Amino acid sequence: MSKRRHIVVLAALLLAGCAREQRNFREATPSNETGEGVQMSDIAPGHSAERKPNANPYEDSAYSVSQGKQLYEMYNCVGCHAHGGGGIGPPLLDAKWIYGSEPQNIYETIVEGRPNGMPSFRGKIPESQLWEIVAYVRAMSGQLPKDVSPGREDHMYAKRPEASTPKEHPPQTNVPPGQKEK
């Protein structure tokens, strides 16, 4: 019996290896219009609008997370959030999340924008890159597994890379902003 369990564990490990190394270049973009409207409540006319998948497919692929890191710098998120330490924008390294730490919440924050200066990037950043940036933002607080998170980068050594940052534990808040947590 133990031999079969070893094989299963090995297979799982190999599969994890495959996913981590996946280089997905061509994303079939779901719709012409990038990004959906704001989801205020579950009641909706006609069929129930299926919500965005909570799991981000890019969180297993080290390549996508490193692309997200390059986009984070190139799209000037560094301007406000610095390398995660925060500045004009709130820090992204810590466990405090105003609008929720699930991929879906971060995706909506980027697409819709937030008061006090967070611009809306709907239509400005294609879908695949949005999800790559979301994956990287979660990696900054150590949410992703260590072998997927990016290692040291070839720039000044601003902070320990995501692969070495300890995992933060944000409180589970799916409560929309403004309401008090239960």
Next chain:
Amino acid sequence: MKRRSSFWLVVLCCGLACLVSCHGNQSALDSKGLQAARIERLWWLMFSIVVAVYLVVLGWFGTAVLRSRTRQSVQEIPPQVNVEADRRMTVVVAWAIGLTVVLLFVMLTASVRTGHAIANLSSKNPVTIDVIGHQWWWEVRYEATQADQTVVTANEIHVPVGQPVVIKTSSVDVIHSFWAPNLHGKRDLIPGYQNAVWLQADQPGTYRGQCAEFCGHQHAHMAFFVVAEPLEKFNAWLAQQVSTPAPPSDQVSKQGEQVFLSHTCVMCHTVRGNGSGGKLGPDLTHIASRMTIAAGTLPNNRGNLAGWILDSQSIKPGNKMPPNPLKPDDLNALLEYLETLK
């Protein structure tokens, strides 16, 4: 004897090969520049020595095998020693080694002299071009005394004919290698280093070059063009590149500019004059004046531009430009606008 005929066959195709490889774009033996010509002359000198040595060695080898070949099997022939023949042969070998050393010295001196000749090309105020390597395209900047006079373009370098030009190479990500075989040898673009390459094109024309150091997924599609043109044409081109294109006049181009500013293009690209400032992608201020797009991969026409905008990943899988699904009329307006950016 079988060996003989195949030997002559190789020599024949060796000669044929040289002819075939002589002319043709991006060929090292079709020199159009001062340095490439010197290197080509050195190449033919060393090549002729090498072929001569090869023929001598093969000749000696062929006769040796033919002369001492026997049909007998290995057991029947006892190992024999001929001390007298060995002594004579020692002299022959000594001469052969001596000749080898002499030939090597000839090649060494020729090589070092050519090396110095191509290295000390210089002039007082040459046209200075910064070539900065990105993952899978070339950023080209013409320095100028005033800041607003610097020209930023991509994948296409215009040089005046007959004048030395210095190219300062550096890289923002991995190691690339700047190589236009018709003009000069290659020089690596290494992050953390600033190399300088002196070029001089002697004949006007368009010379294709390609990245020669493996740099990732799209190393194969990272080409550039050096356009050598007379001085006045070069100055006209430079002036045109410095100028900011006039804002679009007709209705469709205006809508195209709006599409450019409201969609994903503005995040990565810059068009001087319409307020965009993205740094991730090449500068598109004078995109319409360039011969190719996507680092020499596609000729620059409306059809290729549309295909490249909509789904660049099918042409250069792995490059930084994402697929951009645009509504047909937006796409059409954008293409109109881009074609005004002469």
Next chain:
Amino acid sequence: MTPTEQSAVASAPDIDRLANLERIWKDPSGFWGWFTHVNHRSIGKRYMVTAFAFFLAGGVLAALMRIQLSRPENHFLGPDLYNQIFTTHGSTMMFLFAVPMMFEALSVYLVPLMVGNRNICFPRLNAYSYYVYLAGGLLLYAGLFINTGPDAGWFAYVPLSGPDFTPGKRSDIWAQMITFTELSALAVAVEVIITTFKLRAPGMSLNRIPLFVWAQAIVAFMVIFAMPAVMLSSTMLLMDRTVNTHFFNPAEGGDAILYQHLFWFFGHPEVYIIFIPGTGIVSTIISTFSRRRIFGYTAILLSMVGTAFVGFGLWVHHMFATGLPQMGESFFTAASLMVVIASGTQVFCWLVTMWTGKVVLKTPMLFALAFFFVFVMGGLTGVLMASVPVDLQIHDTFFIVAHFHYVLIGGAVFPLFGALYYWMPKITGRMLSETAGKWHFWLFFIGFNMTFFPMHILGLRGMPRRVYTYSSSMHWASLNMLASAGAVFMTAAVLIFIANFFWHQKKGELAGNNPWGAATLEWATSSPPPVYNFAELPTVNGRDALWDALPNQPIVEGLDEDCRQVLVTRVMDADPDHRDEFPEATPIPFIAAIATSGFFISTIFTAKAFFPTIIVVGIVLLIWYWPRRQPSLRRKEREIWEH
């Protein structure tokens, strides 16, 4: 030769003494027994089979590359998969086939036989080195099959292979594979040097050592001084990728050129490590099939030593395009040209050996002759790229691909096939078929030239290296198609060789002791040799051991017969010095190899695994070293201290 004294006359070796020798020297058989073997011939055969299997795997990858490049804008392989395939092809051929086969396999099997002893020195370390090498190869191919094959080229320049531009574990697996293979090469290097200088048959003074053994000993010295450089560069790359050191980070004081210096300081000696055994093989084969002792033994030997020394002084010719100072580059041009003198001398000496001998064109000789044709062309194109200006035009183009295939396949694979045809009768006891051999030779020779000669022209036309595709406007298509067609011939040739190998095991003609009438000591014993190699340890009376042997050549007598005792001789004239005892079969090397693999592979994923796994390795090595009670007591009462 001053033997202690020549006393009693040797009685014919009686049967039960041989049976006793067989019992003492035999390693256990069966499945579990396989892991306990310490006999140098069984480890040597495993090296050969594994290295040849990796050669076939590398060949399959090469075939995939040739299919992709046969037509412009081909979509057979995407860029990501093509990059993994060409990198794994390069790494397999260099680290898993060339060095292990040309150096480790041939020296582990043949050197003890050719110096006339019963086993290689440090037999358990020898077994350990094989398992570590096997683990390294499996790691690389496991990586390739789970889409984690290295994709930054076989020398993985930084920063492309660095943490920033190769996310995931691809470069880590490549770097750790290097640590595995270099560890096994270093272990075998130490063994070969000690076996060559301390375990020779009495009478085999330094100037009577066969050229093949000299070649392997010189290569062993090169391995000892070259491999540390690549182990350092791959370890530094691994540390950059896992524990955030900044060796190669340009922004924090690191340097990308440092990696190139470290790698090529090893890189160029590596290609000589692959080529010099080739010269040893060619010297042996040409001497045997020209039916005369080699001409210019000292000249060839000094050339090998010269190649070895100069080989360490010319690594910068791989970096001419990086913009190093002009003066430095000319120095390296001169050094690169100097190495041609040594190779030239060897070629001239072989030509004279054939000129004044009786040439018998058997298959091994055919492959040795192809060496002249192919290697000399490769060497001469090498002379072309030694000059800086010319190299600036042809560096990193297909001209270089053509050059190193001519030099490596000409300098190593052709002599290797010759060696396999030459020594297979000694290994398996049966002859390989001559007709199949000739078909194999001509198909391989023609296919090789068809594949790689056009690449010279492609390089001159500006086709850079490692491009997964090219546009049809570049008129490279016809030559690439020709090259791909040539690859088909080479594949057919290798298949014929495999068929010949399996056919000859059953139906090959029985070989007997010395089918080629050769001169070196391995032909003095039966084919395949018994477990103890030589019934009576031979002594040597001249440079060609069998040709110069006296009718009543003395034999060594007086070694204990109830344990694996071995005669150790002095360095200069191989006079008997003292007797040493080699260990019995034991599974410890296999267990130690597993522990070492666990240590290497776990440190890829997390640096925290360093201490626990290194302690496990320490414990296993402690068990390896711990003296066994019985043998210690037996040796205690019989030992003689040096007087």
Next chain:
Amino acid sequence: MGTLNQPRPLLDVSRTPTVVFGHRSIIWWGQSGLMAIEGTMFAIFIATYFFLRTRETDWPPGFDLPALKWGSINLALLVLSAVPNQWLKKKSEQGELGAVRIGLIAMSLIGIVNCAIRAFEFPSLNCVWDGNAYGSVTWTLLGFHTFHLVTDTCDTLVLTVIMFFTPIEGRRFEDVSVNALYWYFIIITFIATYLVIYWAPRWL
């Protein structure tokens, strides 16, 4: 090999020794092979240190100079330990079991003390390995030497235990003599490492 049936003269080696020391014994050659390999690693790594020095304007860049205290104590102790080491080597080659046992205990203690000092030495380097290239090179060079120091201390401890608790034979004395040689290698490489880590930043 001459005709088999004709009786052939014998070369009798039965009275040659089985226990030899110095360059005659195989284990000495194996140890020399290891020292050659590790010596090359040290040499190349020190060359890397100076190569990286050429890439910086000031050295150490952004860090204080490494404190001399613990390093110098370590060096002094190592150099002094050459005396008992030589004594142990001579005694082992004479085969005096009692003296060898005492020597081994002494060398084990010296090794342990040195490892303890080394634990203090790392913080006194005044830099972190992931700070910049200087920090990486300094830490790795000292770590590399520490790896050898700890390995040889363990070797000496194992030899001490073997000398006390398992049957003693000539080979064990050979091993002790060769292990003393390895200790010399540790001393010499630490002199080089010490000069590079502590004095190169001060002089260059």
